[in-house]
Amino acid sequence: MGVPGAFDLTDDAAVLDVPYDQQLVVTTDAMVSGVHFLPHDNPADLAWKLLAVNMSDLAAKGAEPLAYSLVTALPKTIGDEWVEAFAKGLGEAQRQFRINLLGGDSVSTSGPLSLTVTALGLVPCNRMIRRKGARVGDALFVTGSIGDAALGLRLVQGALTQPIPEGDRAYLLSRLHRPLPRLDLVASLRVFGTAALDISDGLVADLRHLAVTSKVRLQVDTQAVPLSGAALRLLVGVPALRRVVLTGGDDYEVAFTAPADKAEDIAAAGINAGIKVTRIGKVVEGEPGLDLLGLEGAETDLGVGGWRHC
Numbered sequence: 089m090g091v092p093g094a095f096d097l098t099d100d101a102a103v104l105d106v107p108y109d110q111q112l113v114v115t116t117d118a119m120v121s122g123v124h125f126l127p128h129d130n131p132a133d134l135a136w137k138l139l140a141v142n143m144s145d146l147a148a149k150g151a152e153p154l155a156y157s158l159v160t161a162l163p164k165t166i167g168d169e170w171v172e173a174f175a176k177g178l179g180e181a182q183r184q185f186r187i188n189l190l191g192g193d194s195v196s197t198s199g200p201l202s203l204t205v206t207a208l209g210l211v212p213c214n215r216m217i218r219r220k221g222a223r224v225g226d227a228l229f230v231t232g233s234i235g236d237a238a239l240g241l242r243l244v245q246g247a248l249t250q251p252i253p254e255g256d257r258a259y260l261l262s263r264l265h266r267p268l269p270r271l272d273l274v275a276s277l278r279v280f281g282t283a284a285l286d287i288s289d290g291l292v293a294d295l296r297h298l299a300v301t302s303k304v305r306l307q308v309d310t311q312a313v314p315l316s317g318a319a320l321r322l323l324v325g326v327p328a329l330r331r332v333v334l335t336g337g338d339d340y341e342v343a344f345t346a347p348a349d350k351a352e353d354i355a356a357a358g359i360n361a362g363i364k365v366t367r368i369g370k371v372v373e374g375e376p377g378l379d380l381l382g383l384e385g386a387e388t389d390l391g392v393g394g395w396r397h398c
């Protein structure tokens with residue numbers, strides 16, 4: 089399960105070789121019971137999501153996964169069965185994302201269960217894609233479909249009362265519990281991307297992060313935002329759920345800018361990687377921020393448009 093320099097997790101620390109022409113990319117994300125997941129969620133799903141959300145940050149930076157460290161803070165009520173299922177899920181996720189464990193720490197806590205991963209990735213020197221770098225004239229793209237996980241969370245919370253086909257339920261729940269980081273697009277992102285980030289806090293909130301960091305204005309056609317069949321079917325019945333889709337978060341898709349004249353190459357790269365890539369806007373002159381086009385009725389007031397950390 090560990091990388092070679094982790095010495096089967098029997099030493100005080102691990103050592104890592106970094107190829108001379110590459111740089112380490114470092115990212116950390118934590119998940120806390122009651123905040124990022126529900127206490128009775130499946131431990132194998134939690135393990136998957138914990139690694140996936142960190143891989144998503146690496147993917148958005150154009151980095152290939154290298155290794156990760158793990159900190160678990162477990163309440164005393166957690167039994168062996170939970171730990172075994174969690175470890176099994178972690179093994180499955182490691183194989184999927186081709187990443188190995190470097191080490192970490194295990195502590196007990198009198199508070200809620202908390203899981204933290206620090207993931208390391210590699211990029212060729214000076215090629216990490218930043219949130220900064222979008223230029224006027226670039227087009228704005230997003231991978232996959234937006235809003236599925238947020239709808240899945242509403243489903244788990246019992247907030248969706250309309251009848252939903254079983255297949256759509258299963259799909260929305262898998263998007264909530266088993267996000268698929270867009271690692272297969274990293275090579276193309278490094279070629280075409282001028283700025284990028286992954287969408288965790290919500291499309292609107294995260295696009296604003298990119299706009300502000302790049303000091304540009306993003307014109308976003310909200311009607312072009314890609315939706316899954318399951319999301320579309322829900323929105324036909326309850327149009328107000330479009331707000332949830334645009335701001336709910338937990339998407340773990342990548343939003344990126346690239347020169348508009350590369351749109352065809354980007355579409356081809358998406359097809360090659362088996363990842364849908366949709367153009368949803370462009371970078372325009374103006375104050376740093378967003379122009380959200382195509383909002384309907386009450387949606388014109390989306391507030392901060394996403395998840396607040398504290």
Ligand SMILES: Nc1ncnc2c1ncn2[C@@H]1O[C@H](COP(=O)(O)OP(=O)(O)OP(=O)(O)O)[C@@H](O)[C@H]1O
Binds near residue numbers: 116
């Ligand atoms: N407690 C902290 N100490 C140091 N740096 C932090 C801390 N919290 C966040 N950061 C830094 O702030 C930046 C943004 O972090 P943030 O967690 O918002 O990004 P993210 O991982 O893309 O989003 P999300 O947490 O929603 O997945 C990163 O550079 C991160 O390292």
Ligand SMILES: Cc1ncc(C[n+]2csc(CCOP(=O)(O)O)c2C)c(N)n1
Binds near residue numbers: 117124288337
């Ligand atoms: C039980 C439960 N409640 C709410 C959510 C939604 N949620 C939690 S954190 C987050 C953004 C990223 O977090 P952070 O920025 O803290 O890393 C989102 C969208 C969930 N998944 N489970």
Ligand SMILES: [Mg+2]
Binds near residue numbers: 117
């Ligand atoms: Mg984070």
Ligand SMILES: [Mg+2]
Binds near residue numbers: 117142288
């Ligand atoms: Mg993150």
Ligand SMILES: [Mg+2]
Binds near residue numbers: 144145148
């Ligand atoms: Mg991120």
